[in-house]
Amino acid sequence: MDSQDFTAWAAGVERRLLRSAYLLTGDLHRAEDLVQEAFVKVALRWDRLRDGNPTAYARTILVRDQISWWRRRRETPVEEIHGGAATS
Numbered sequence: 001m002d003s004q005d006f007t008a009w010a011a012g013v014e015r016r017l018l019r020s021a022y023l024l025t026g027d028l029h030r031a032e033d034l035v036q037e038a039f040v041k042v043a044l045r046w047d048r049l050r051d052g053n054p055t056a057y058a059r060t061i062l063v064r065d066q067i068s069w070w071r072r073r074r075e076t077p078v079e080e081i082h083g084g085a086a087t088s
């Protein structure tokens with residue numbers, strides 16, 4: 001991996017990715033985490049991505065990771081019990 005190429009690319013897209021992540025999350029701290037996770041995943045595949053479109057790949061990671069986060073945290077509806085309060 002050419003770390004200088006990756007570092008230059010990351011510095012150039014960080015603000016745009018952070019803005020996209022913030023629009024997805026509504027939370028600056030979660031958005032920063034998403035961007036960092038995307039950078040790690042792009043860095044691991046940099047040799048294959050650098051000649052393609054690493055920014056599009058990073059945005060895809062942002063969206064998919066946020067969807068996974070929503071799925072893990074969604075509430076499961078509990079069936080309502082009809083009748084009165086239980087007595088002992």
